[in-house]
Amino acid sequence: MREDLLRRLHREIEAKHCENILHMLTSLHPADIAELMEHLDTHERRFLLSIMDTDLIADVLPHLSDDILVDILHYLDIERLSEVVPKMEADQVADLLQELPKVDRSTLLSHLPLDSIREIESLSQYPEHSAGGIMTTEYIALPYWMKIDEAIQTLRQKASKLRDVGYIYVVDDTNRLRGVLPLKRLILGESNKTLGELMDTEILAVDPLEDQEAVAKLMQKYDLLAIPVVNKDGKLLGIVTADKAMEVLEQETEEDLFHLTGLEKEESVFTPTLSAVRNRLPWILFSLLTTLLSSNIVRIFRHTLEKAIALTMFMPIVAAIGGNVGMQTLTVVVRSLSLGEITAVDILAIFWRQFVIAGLLGALVGIAGFIEAIIIFQVGVNVATVVGLALWANIIGASIFGLFVPLLFKKLGIDPALAASPFILILIDCVGYTTLLGLGTLMLIK
Amino acid sequence: MREDLLRRLHREIEAKHCENILHMLTSLHPADIAELMEHLDTHERRFLLSIMDTDLIADVLPHLSDDILVDILHYLDIERLSEVVPKMEADQVADLLQELPKVDRSTLLSHLPLDSIREIESLSQYPEHSAGGIMTTEYIALPYWMKIDEAIQTLRQKASKLRDVGYIYVVDDTNRLRGVLPLKRLILGESNKTLGELMDTEILAVDPLEDQEAVAKLMQKYDLLAIPVVNKDGKLLGIVTADKAMEVLEQETEEDLFHLTGLEKEESVFTPTLSAVRNRLPWILFSLLTTLLSSNIVRIFRHTLEKAIALTMFMPIVAAIGGNVGMQTLTVVVRSLSLGEITAVDILAIFWRQFVIAGLLGALVGIAGFIEAIIIFQVGVNVATVVGLALWANIIGASIFGLFVPLLFKKLGIDPALAASPFILILIDCVGYTTLLGLGTLMLIK
Structure with a gap:
């Protein structure tokens, strides 16, 4: 700008x-x-x-x-x-x-x-987010039996239709896609050869109903600047170009980003006030509803808190750490799912690895929390032990929820990024408060 | 897969x-x-x-x-x-x-x-994330005085160097970029014309030190499938192709995503255990350190809590809502910054709009919280008023931090996505606890 x-x-x-x-x-x-x-x-x-x-x-x-x-x-x-x-x-x-x-x-x-x-x-x-929805009909298709010099003649008339994509699509008389011909080969070909003789027959094509993200991923993976869209009968319907694929890829990553933080739609700082309020309010209100859960856990342990008021100081710590760990795990899992990196074959190995990561992280942070409680908050060893153990359990709990819920959402056909709902974050809070106050009740109250 | x-x-x-x-x-x-x-x-x-x-x-x-x-x-x-x-x-x-x-x-x-x-x-x-770092030297450059038929002859020898990008780059004898020639025009041109006569002279080119995201954005904005990279003297160094730009765009959006949730580097569910722990630990430990702030606010109000233990139930609500609102605002601002949507001209208007959004959201959620406190938690009107007002103030505070801090980071040359640091989230928590417990002290304790 x-x-x-x-x-x-x-x-x-x-x-x-x-x-x-x-x-x-x-x-x-x-x-x-x-x-x-x-x-x-x-x-x-x-x-x-x-x-x-x-x-x-x-x-x-x-x-x-x-x-x-x-x-x-x-x-x-x-x-x-x-x-x-x-x-x-x-x-x-x-x-x-x-x-x-x-x-x-x-x-x-x-x-x-x-x-x-x-x-x-x-x-x-075609649906907006399908290959058909993002394709263009600005491409050139010529029959396979056409001679090179004739093709060049035809091109002269259609030149405006040829975008900068360097391909010509070769079809049969019923418009079925038979091959792709890079423009450079057309330039270099002998004029009496046919397009069919020069074309590439190994074509990667997509169905018009294919999801736009899958199409973009495919183009990125194979470094394609355009991909043809063909229907079930093999008829050429259009092409998706790389500039469109670029838009799609960014849009989809952005969607993950916005969904993860509870925005239904993309929003910029210029979104009109009322649209922005409408976009953000549902999540916050839902959040207000789900916090009933964590609040009630605190209510249940009211008598513990009355007797061991020191524990209230650690409630913010447990909540914040759980939230952070949960969001980290969620982000990693949601992106891996979006990128199609997770297959059913790997699930067990993934679970095990995330469990070990959480156990290690939790142990390190638990020890740090124990030391912090003793040195900075000057509480007794008993309270510090409760804090350390609560942190450890909380981090393991947060990781398990952060891993399991998006996988479950994916299985149910819901956008896994929506797993970062207040509901999950509150479940994570609940694990934190329950371990902190539960362990507190067990270890501090006779 | x-x-x-x-x-x-x-x-x-x-x-x-x-x-x-x-x-x-x-x-x-x-x-x-x-x-x-x-x-x-x-x-x-x-x-x-x-x-x-x-x-x-x-x-x-x-x-x-x-x-x-x-x-x-x-x-x-x-x-x-x-x-x-x-x-x-x-x-x-x-x-x-x-x-x-x-x-x-x-x-x-x-x-x-x-x-x-x-x-x-x-x-x-060239630096890894610059135009020079992502460009390729697989392109064809020919002198402007070359005739079309000679150019086609030359192409025959270099055909393997010509990717599917449909452009030829036209240079002078010192390799300065003079124009771009779409392949289709080469096919259609009369054979005795020179490349200089047919080329486009309005060329969009980038400096090799230009940031990769800016290059990709430029290509996306102008729907380019390739962009030339030239040095200060106008000499052609290479080209960046759309498939590379696609990679970059996704990578940068992903970087925002990961940074916002406190992951230093991209991580997948396959990242080795120790790397993952190392990636996540700093944020969590930093978080443990910053929660000292919010914990201390609770400590300061210990005596209030002893006398009005009902307030502890609302601590999780205030923390969760503040965190949610803060992350939403941060996400919106960070993406708008990344996309270059925010200019100095707009800053005041942006501040005002976000302030109004926060005020409205806060009022609606505050009223909902007031009702929730009375009906579900069955507290008195006094406590419910404290809860409602605390939610309102908390949401406004969270929005201001969520807006101001990434803008400040940008100004200081730090990645704005890192503004989602535990530090900011804790500041937001602090606003929440202070208003809840501060108002509680004022209104409930004589």
């Missing part, structure tokens, strides 16, 4: 210097304009939109985040939108349509030529 | 059926072999390595994770390594060398031809 640019834009919009603004925009890449627009307030953004021409809007729309896009789609009337949409690519329009109410969607489609509608509709039929 | 394959491999290795194993490996992509090797134990992996030929090892090495790579580099003797290395690409060797001790590095280099050494050394001079 060039801040001087943003400052200038703020100023020019306030002064309503339309010509200056448009001059400024023409020197920018659409992605830059989109970025600037994210930093404007609704009012400024709408003013900007009102002076931009439809070509420019068509270029900028695909680069905007969903939040802003929805606002813009509400603001642009259907007439203006139907001028914008024909200038966009089919896959971009399909993405856009998902943000529109059904009524507007059909009005909008009625303004488009029939073959565009067909292309858009075939793209819209 | 195909689990049947892993099972079979385990079996075959145990039975030492070398031929079967090699037969199995030849049908697999090197990336798949690498994945299988990650799931083997050290013993099995070394056996496998001992029967693989050097070509295969050279293909597999670049796909392995650092953990495993280090182990393998220790196991392979320098003679075997020096057979493997010449079969790898320069950028892969440069990455590999970083994992070797200095002595081995020079021994290894001495086995290579002079021009490879020069290429590898020029690649090794």
Whole structure:
């Protein structure tokens, strides 16, 4: 972000210097304009939109985040939108349509030529997060029997359809994918050979319903810059390009990150106040509900606390350490699951290793806690022993929950990152309070 | 991961059926072999390595994770390594060398031809996480005065150097980057035109010292499949391809994720026990140290607790809610910082918005807590009011820390994700305990 640019834009919009603004925009890449627009307030953004021409809007729309896009789609009337949409690519329009109410969607489609509608509709039929949902139809497919020189002739007409991906897809007469031909081989091939003779027949392709993360992972693993999407009959439907895969990978890791800390949706510091409250409130309220559990454990041991008030000092320690260990284990397990690193073959070995790690960590921290209690809090050996043992048990408990619950969630088909729910964190707290106060009751109270 | 394959491999290795194993490996992509090797134990992996030929090892090495790579580099003797290395690409060797001790590095280099050494050394001079550190020298650069047909002739000889990236880089006689030529335009161009006439002169390029995340972000933003790396004089040094950028993006988001939960390095469920303990222990021990703060607040209010033991029940609630809210705010701010969304221009607006969000969230949760205390814990209105107010103040405090500290860290040049240190979480706990017990002292104790 060039801040001087943003400052200038703020100023020019306030002064309503339309010509200056448009001059400024023409020197920018659409992605830059989109970025600037994210930093404007609704009012400024709408003013900007009102002076931009439809070509420019068509270029900028695909680069905007969903939040802003929805606002813009509400603001642009259907007439203006139907001028914008024909200038966009089919896959971009399909993405856009998902943000529109059904009524507007059909009005909008009625303004488009029939073959565009067909292309858009075939793209819209796939779930948003599937290979079909992220593929593009901007690729070149040629029949396997075509000669090299003829292929080059055809390319001349379709050059605009060929993105920077260096592949041509080779199909048979029923559009079944037969091979992939790197452009460089087309350049180097003898002109009377056919595409079929030169193509690679070992093709990695994905089903349109394949999950987007799996597709991106596959492309990353095999260092692919594009992967074809084919249906059950082997017919070529589209391709997923690396720039899309990049977006997906980051989005999915980010989803883990946000879910782990109890945010349902991605949120930035610019998310409108009420959306942010709505996004965060459920987790906090749920948390308030689940803390009933840990609070009740404390209530049960009220009489112990009355007699050994020193134990209250250690309650914050047990809670904080348990929470930290639990989050660490959860993070490691959730990422390993996301990356597909955990297989049924390994489960036992994983359990055993995490158990040993927790036992070791717990012993070291327990000893440290024992020493801390004696030297800094100057409590007796009895209380210090309770503290040390509680820490040890708490760390083992936290690790087991941190490992077991996301695995269970995965098994049940729930996003394992959601295992970091307040519920689990409270269970971990409960283990801590129970061992601290339980051991305290046993060892300190006659 | 195909689990049947892993099972079979385990079996075959145990039975030492070398031929079967090699037969199995030849049908697999090197990336798949690498994945299988990650799931083997050290013993099995070394056996496998001992029967693989050097070509295969050279293909597999670049796909392995650092953990495993280090182990393998220790196991392979320098003679075997020096057979493997010449079969790898320069950028892969440069990455590999970083994992070797200095002595081995020079021994290894001495086995290579002079021009490879020069290429590898020029690649090794850049920091690991810079554009120079992730670029490849496998690209094709041709002079701007070259005619199209001559260029195609040259390509024939260098075809192996041309990855699937569909660009040719056009340079002048001192190797300064002058333009980029999409392969498709080369195919379609008239044969007597020069590259200079056909090339794009609007090139986006990066400095070799540019941070890898910034490079990847740039490629994602402008949908690039490759970006050239040029030095201060404009000389072309290499290119960064999208598959590398994909790796980087995921790695950096993951780094945020792991740092936020106090893991110094990425860890998987397969990380060896001692490494995992070492990775997690510092945070936990630091946490043990910082909890002294919150424990001492409880100690200060010991007499209040003796007189109003009911307040102990609410300590777990205040701690858990504060921790949750703090982590949510931290996550949002850290990601916004990582994505470069926050500019100095916005800071005031961001502060104000987060403050309003926290105020609203706090009020709603405070009221819920008040009701919970009265109905479920059946305490008096006085205690319930203390609980409600403490929750409200705690949420505002947690949000302010969650916002302010990562911004401060960023300003100081420290990774903002590390702001999720136990220190901050404990500060948040402290706000909670202080308001709960402080208000309790004021309102409940005469």
